[in-house]
Amino acid sequence: MNRKLPDKTVERLSQYRRALLNYKSSGKHHIFSHEIANLLHITAVQVRRDIMLIGYTGTLRQGYDVQDLIDIIGKIIDTKEGQKVAVVGIGNLGRAIMGYFSGKRTRLTITAAFDSNPEKVNRIYAGIPCYHIEKLTEIIRNEGISIAVISVPGEFAEKVAQDLVMAGIKGVLNFSPKPLNMPSHVYLQEFDMLTILEKVAYFVKKS
Amino acid sequence: MNRKLPDKTVERLSQYRRALLNYKSSGKHHIFSHEIANLLHITAVQVRRDIMLIGYTGTLRQGYDVQDLIDIIGKIIDTKEGQKVAVVGIGNLGRAIMGYFSGKRTRLTITAAFDSNPEKVNRIYAGIPCYHIEKLTEIIRNEGISIAVISVPGEFAEKVAQDLVMAGIKGVLNFSPKPLNMPSHVYLQEFDMLTILEKVAYFVKKS
């Protein structure tokens, strides 16, 4: 499985895996496409198509082997060594993100947090050390962190983004309301709270 | 402008407006499509196409009238009376969301927050009263809240969603990792932190 998968398929694979890990604890070993579909509230065709794309094949009348499927998805979306993540900006959102990860076993590990507030620097949040933002480039380089989450206020986002690129970051999730511009070798995902809520409001109004 | 616009166009309209409001304060009255494009790091064609879809037209060689464009976008995405929003779950994420809104002038107003923790109930967060989650249906009905943000842990998300539907909610933004199932008259937008980060990690790995 070397070919790059569609964006949306990758998202669903992550969700399939989580749903399957949970399903597994019920003791069942096999699952049908329509059962996976129900867990995610999507269609069975979509599930089968995604599974086709990753080259796994179930067995007729039995469905998919839960553990096998979990493993295959792991081979596709995880790296052997795992990947390190930094959170930049330890406001409520930054802490929320760190909270999401604490306890979860995943191949993504948040290994550093950054902030400019001296009261936050050198403290530990959800097990993660917070450094002064001046150390950003240095620590990202030294620790080999490849992914960053930007959760600073808009006015600082651009500067942070530049520094991250300088430090050799490979993927960025931007929560600030400021749209960023990244070189093409950096994968950028943006999420703008106000925009998303205004969109919801628009479709509420229209419906 | 009655026709329903494409999802992505609506998102960009929200961003155009914010960028324009900011641009306006520089004192300029007109703006070209490629200037808007630069602000958002997208293409000028995309901008012109979106503007075409909303039926506004600029003037050749002068571009668009900033204020007019702001107003037209407002007519499309806002309602006259504004829309009320509730935040369910006052953890770090819930507080982050409330923070995003405090001070912003928008036609969306967060008017209620809900939590089950008695220490949080009956306090005010960022100017918003926090009620016990038992009051959810009652308050949403009485206040005419049409939009809800779910920021509770996964295990509670489904119950909250059911209650919201019962209360007559029209749009939901779900931050919990639990995929929700909503009747078709409720607009649902999901955002799953782990999934999104795993996707970023996948494309980082591939690049």
Place this chain on the structure above:
DNA sequence: ATAACATTGTTATTAAAATAACAGTAATTT
């Protein structure tokens, strides 16, 4: 006055994602 330019608005094309259609087949029923 004519040509070149810079810009908008629109149609045409391509790309990505979702959905539908259906072929194949092992298990079960008749």
Place this chain on the structure above:
DNA sequence: AAATTACTGTTATTTTAATAACAATGTTAT
């Protein structure tokens, strides 16, 4: 043994989104 059923896997179609192509036209330069 034949027909039916309940699934998977794949191709075809449709829908949505993005990009490209280009016509139209006022402005500036020559």
